[in-house]
Amino acid sequence: MRVSRRVLPQGPGRRNRPALTIFAGLLILASAACGPRRLALPSGTGQPFPAFEAAFDEATRPCRAIDTMTAELGVSGRVGGHRLRGRVLAGFSRPASLRLEGLAPFGPPAFILVSSEGRATLLLPRDRAVLEGEPPEAIIDALVGLPLTPGTLHAILAGCGLAASDAVGGFTFGGGWARIEGTGGDSTWLRQDDSGRWSVAAAVAGSLRVEYEGRGTGVPQQVLLELVGAEPPTELRLRVTGADLNVALGDEAFTIDVPERATTITLGELRRAGPLGR
Numbered sequence: 001m002r003v004s005r006r007v008l009p010q011g012p013g014r015r016n017r018p019a020l021t022i023f024a025g026l027l028i029l030a031s032a033a034c035g036p037r038r039l040a041l042p043s044g045t046g047q048p049f050p051a052f053e054a055a056f057d058e059a060t061r062p063c064r065a066i067d068t069m070t071a072e073l074g075v076s077g078r079v080g081g082h083r084l085r086g087r088v089l090a091g092f093s094r095p096a097s098l099r100l101e102g103l104a105p106f107g108p109p110a111f112i113l114v115s116s117e118g119r120a121t122l123l124l125p126r127d128r129a130v131l132e133g134e135p136p137e138a139i140i141d142a143l144v145g146l147p148l149t150p151g152t153l154h155a156i157l158a159g160c161g162l163a164a165s166d167a168v169g170g171f172t173f174g175g176g177w178a179r180i181e182g183t184g185g186d187s188t189w190l191r192q193d194d195s196g197r198w199s200v201a202a203a204v205a206g207s208l209r210v211e212y213e214g215r216g217t218g219v220p221q222q223v224l225l226e227l228v229g230a231e232p233p234t235e236l237r238l239r240v241t242g243a244d245l246n247v248a249l250g251d252e253a254f255t256i257d258v259p260e261r262a263t264t265i266t267l268g269e270l271r272r273a274g275p276l277g278r
Contacts, residue, residue: 042173052170063160068105074239092112142271161203
């Protein structure tokens with residue numbers, strides 16, 4: 001991608017202008033509201049689960065077969081002591097290509113983030129501003145407070161949990177629950193339905209927790225992301241609609257034309273412009 005741009009002069013208030021439009025597509029409100037309803041995961045050590053590999057394979061086989069995915073995400077929750085609400089168009093291609101567009105009520109997108117082969121570009125069309133040279137997970141963290149790589153976000157929305165590592169052990173609990181342990185210290189919680197089939201219900205890695213609702217026969221309809229113990233709380237609920245799976249996505253879906261004379265911003269400026277810096 002050829003990028004031609006010159007840094008614009010910084011007039012009065014220019015450096016703070018991105019704060020006006022980065023989140024034009026996400027309604028930001030002060031909030032002391034209660035968090036979303038949580039799954040009550042089993043406690044205790046459970047019983048050894050000899051068939052953990054087969055159960056994990058059955059639960060993750062459908063989502064592991066999703067090489068590409070597009071969907072609209074309804075975003076709501078709390079970040080940095082503020083409530084967020086808005087819509088984002090998302091596209092993914094394995095192993096780590098990503099496109100996110102924050103939809104505004106009218107006019108150009110609030111932001112466009114693309115990433116391919118570990119290189120990310122964030123464009124703020126309303127400000128003619130661009131951020132490059134930072135890892136995609138750092139930009140996502142600055143936007144919504146969750147340091148998710150494109151591959152991890154793809155796995156989460158496809159229904160695979162965090163899918164951070166291979167299964168190395170497992171335990172069963174009452175009520176059809178099983179916890180599968182990964183090589184990276186992550187845990188994937190499986191739930192068995194009345195027919196005996198296993199599916200992914202939740203996942204935990206460090207302070208990051210993922211929960212699913214309304215899976216049906218496709219990708220999950222509701223995804224809850226939380227940083228456990230974070231202050232202020234970071235909790236996002238994603239409502240997934242219009243999902244298209246394994247559709248052809250060319251390289252152009254994960255590139256972006258940066259306008260000439262676009263202003264270069266830093267990761268720190270992006271963070272200060274969003275709910276984490278307010």
